Amino acid sequence: xxxxxxxxxxxxxxxxxxxxxxxxxxxWGHVLVESKANAFALRPPGALPxxxxxxxxxxxGQCVDxxxxxxLSLTKVGEDGEIGVPHFTAREIPCYMCEDVPCARSCPTGAxxxxxxxxxxxxxxxxxxxxEACIAFQGLRCEVCYRQCPLIDKALTINYRPxxxxxxxxFFEPVVHSDVCTGCGMCEQVCILEESAIRILPHKLxxxxxxxxxxxxxxxxxxxxxxxxxxxxxxxxxxxxxxNEMLNNALDSLNDMGTLYD
Amino acid sequence: MxxxxxxxxxxxxxxxxxxxxxxxxYVSVHFDWKVGGVEILEGNLSSSTFLGIIPLADxxxxxxxxFTGHSLFTETLLGAGIIxxxxxxxxxxxxxxxxxxxxxxxxxxxxxRNWLKxxxxxxxxxxxxYYILALAxxxxxxxxxAAFEWISPISMxxxxxxxxMKLGWVAAAMIFLFDLFGQRGGWCGHLCPLGAFYSIxxxxxxxxxxxxxxxxxxxxxxxxICPEPQVLNLRRIGEESMVSSGNCTNCGRCVTVCPEDxxxxxxxxxx
Ligand code: SF4
Ligand code: SF4
Ligand code: SF4
Ligand code: SF4
Numbered sequence: 001x002x003x004x005x006x007x008x009x010x011x012x013x014x015x016x017x018x019x020x021x022x023x024x025x026x027x028w029g030h031v032l033v034e035s036k037a038n039a040f041a042l043r044p045p046g047a048l049p050x051x052x053x054x055x056x057x058x059x060x061g062q063c064v065d066x067x068x069x070x071x072l073s074l075t076k077v078g079e080d081g082e083i084g085v086p087h088f089t090a091r092e093i094p095c096y097m098c099e100d101v102p103c104a105r106s107c108p109t110g111a112x113x114x115x116x117x118x119x120x121x122x123x124x125x126x127x128x129x130x131x132e133a134c135i136a137f138q139g140l141r142c143e144v145c146y147r148q149c150p151l152i153d154k155a156l157t158i159n160y161r162p163x164x165x166x167x168x169x170x171f172f173e174p175v176v177h178s179d180v181c182t183g184c185g186m187c188e189q190v191c192i193l194e195e196s197a198i199r200i201l202p203h204k205l206x207x208x209x210x211x212x213x214x215x216x217x218x219x220x221x222x223x224x225x226x227x228x229x230x231x232x233x234x235x236x237x238x239x240x241x242x243x244n245e246m247l248n249n250a251l252d253s254l255n256d257m258g259t260l261y262d
Numbered sequence: 263m264x265x266x267x268x269x270x271x272x273x274x275x276x277x278x279x280x281x282x283x284x285x286x287x288y289v290s291v292h293f294d295w296k297v298g299g300v301e302i303l304e305g306n307l308s309s310s311t312f313l314g315i316i317p318l319a320d321x322x323x324x325x326x327x328x329f330t331g332h333s334l335f336t337e338t339l340l341g342a343g344i345i346x347x348x349x350x351x352x353x354x355x356x357x358x359x360x361x362x363x364x365x366x367x368x369x370x371x372x373x374x375r376n377w378l379k380x381x382x383x384x385x386x387x388x389x390x391x392y393y394i395l396a397l398a399x400x401x402x403x404x405x406x407x408a409a410f411e412w413i414s415p416i417s418m419x420x421x422x423x424x425x426x427m428k429l430g431w432v433a434a435a436m437i438f439l440f441d442l443f444g445q446r447g448g449w450c451g452h453l454c455p456l457g458a459f460y461s462i463x464x465x466x467x468x469x470x471x472x473x474x475x476x477x478x479x480x481x482x483x484x485x486x487i488c489p490e491p492q493v494l495n496l497r498r499i500g501e502e503s504m505v506s507s508g509n510c511t512n513c514g515r516c517v518t519v520c521p522e523d524x525x526x527x528x529x530x531x532x533x
Contacts (some may be wrong), residue, residue: 017393025397032405032412055330055407058323058338059417060309061425065291065301077418078429084411084421108309108317110326110335 007126038081041126042200043181044072045095046116050202057111058130061209063103067094072103078153090185090200095123097150097184119151124154124183124200125207126176134197138171139163145187145198146174149255155180174198187255272514279360283307287424307361307420308342308411308454318340322459323417324406346463352512354464358450359513360456363423364416367434367448371441372489382445388509391458398455410455411496447489457509464508470530471510475500477522484516484525504530 003097044063047053057107063086064072071093072086081087086103088095097118104112104121126145131137155177162168176198185200267274286303287310289295295302300314309319319341327334349357358365394410401409411417415433422430437449450457461529476494486489493499493507505516507526517525 021397024394025401028397028403028409028413029405030410032401032407035412051406052332052488056327056332056334058309058319058327058408058412059421060305060319061291061421062305062309062311064425065304074421074425076422076426076428076430077432084413106304106311108305108311108319108335108341109338110333145350 011141035082039057039205040086040202041075041081042185043091044086044088044103044112044181045097045108045118045121045123046100046113046114047123048111050204053111054082054085056109057085058109060108061086062106063112064106066102066106068098068102069093070127071095089183090124090183090188091196092189094185094189095160095182096186097121097182110183119180119182121182122203123185125178126181126183126185126187126198127201127206128174128176128198133193133195134174135192136174139165139169139171141172142192143172144190144192145176148186150184150186151180151182155182272518275314276360276513277366280363280366282365283361284420284423285478286500291424306424308417309338316344316444318345321346322456323408324409325459326398327413329402330406330408350459350463350466351468353510353512354460354508355463356456356467356469357460357465359511362416362456363420364434364437364454367438367451368417368441368447371438372447375442375446380398383443384445386445386448386452388452388490391422391453394453395455395458400474406526414456415466416454416456439449451489457511462509464510465506467508467512468530469512470528471501471505471512471514471516472526472528473505474524474526475501475503478524479522481521483519483521487514487515504528 001207043050043053044067048056060180061074064074071088073088074086075081077083099118100119105114106115107114126163128134134142136142141157146152146156146158157175157177159171159173159175161171161173164173164210183200187198188196188200191198282305287306290301292303301311302313304311304314307320308323309317312318316412317337317340319338321342324334324338324342357424366448376470398410415437418433422428441448441450445452447488475496478500484494486492489511490507493505493510499505514527517527
């Protein structure tokens with residue numbers, strides 16, 4: 001009798017423990033999945049892709065400690081985003097793109113790539129998000145963001161467009177180039193508007209991607225050409241010579257064909 | 263006064279140690295306090311660099327990251343190893359009594375609770391913390407983030423104490439209230455997976471509380487004051503002449519409370 005009841009107790013116990021673990025685990029797991037949801041956070045330079053970054057960062061703040069500009073901070077309880085991991089708000093303090101990248105160098109876990117060259121970092125992408133607000137698009141001279149850009153004339157250029165209203169002026173429109181922009185946020189910080197017209201967005205929100213089926217003929221001419229063994233390594237002269245040869249061959253064969261009609 | 267100091271000598275040293283460590287982090291972060299050109303302690307309790315060179319890392323946090331399927335730099339692994347070996351020597355849960363800032367919160371809650379004589383509202387087994395520990399590792403593997411690190415009230419509290427406070431104190435307040443109105447010693451004694459984790463290397467600790475059973479009158483004072491009274495099974499510790507359980511936090515309360523001076527800090531006796 002005592003034996004069956006202790007066996008019964010055992011099974012009840014197992015039932016209780018597993019139910020509690022499953023319910024508790026499901027709730028806990030739900031919290032974890034939900035908490036990974038701030039799509040707008042900007043990470044320090046060299047950060048791994050977001051998912052790997054969030055998993056690898058141990059939340060120690062050594063990057064925060066290393067930054068001389070107090071750009072970075074660990075997200076606090078009650079702030080937007082994943083608690084404890086580093087982020088920055090470009091409008092308040094952007095990343096000043098230190099050449100020696102002390103933040104990434106000090107990361108103990110590998111959440112930030114220590115080898116990163118600052119110009120290769122991609123913290124986000126500047127987007128001129130509101131042309132109606134940007135005064136450059138109203139025909140006024142501004143260029144403040146452009147002048148502030150540490151990669152001026154590469155990441156941020158000015159597009160000159162004739163001003164039709166006056167007939168003799170030009171628009172000086174800032175244009176961001178995604179292949180160079182690091183997302184440091186200096187443009188967003190200095191924008192003279194009350195709310196910045198140019199903003200840094202994480203790549204997954206801001207960056208487009210050309211499908212692999214497209215070939216930009218003028219950039220990759222050799223790839224789509226019919227020339228048998230032309231490769232992009234060849235110099236312009238070589239390619240020129242090659243095509244001349246082919247042309248000659250073609251003319252030769254046309255000439256040869258001519259005899260058919262004799 | 264002298265006798266008060268003597269009776270509370272471990273409590274005072276523990277608070278100095280707990281607050282002192284936080285303070286070292288704090289001055290490194292906020293004042294760039296340097297000695298001989300290097301910052302003493304950069305980072306926080308999760309991971310840090312001591313004297314600009316020695317890596318330290320929370321081994322439980324590192325383990326959770328490994329369970330997410332991500333690798334870590336050797337530096338973090340080394341840091342976690344250093345901490346693990348350290349606590350294996352001085353007693354795993356010495357972390358609880360001498361380092362963890364949450365311990366100040368739960369100790370104060372316990373003081374208030376004893377003073378107000380609040381009875382326990384719930385009963386959670388002391389084993390639950392080990393289930394939570396296992397669950398933390400399983401969930402890390404399933405969700406791909408370090409499961410306990412993401413919700414740990416200890417991490418939230420220490421991080422914000424060091425880097426600037428916002429709502430991190432809410433985490434501490436919740437633990438305080440849970441311990442006050444829920445279960446006596448509820449968090450540290452029953453739920454906290456970090457304490458559970460440290461109890462494992464603590465099993466082989468060199469520093470132990472020695473117990474001399476001859477003068478013991480079985481008054482039970484030690485039992486009443488110990489945060490983990492199950493480790494003070496008088497028959498067992500009498501046979502082993504020390505407190506061998508990994509859940510002893512080396513807080514030294516039994517040493518100071520025992521009217522017959524049966525307890526003292528010492529090194530593990532060869533068995
Ligand atoms: S590169 Fe320099 S300014 Fe930018 S986040 Fe790192 S330390 Fe701060
Ligand atoms: S140094 Fe690395 S691990 Fe530490 S908070 Fe910064 S990104 Fe995270
Ligand atoms: S600083 Fe602002 S307003 Fe001026 S050009 Fe740049 S985006 Fe436009
Ligand atoms: S049980 Fe947990 S919260 Fe309590 S002192 Fe130990 S590590 Fe800190």
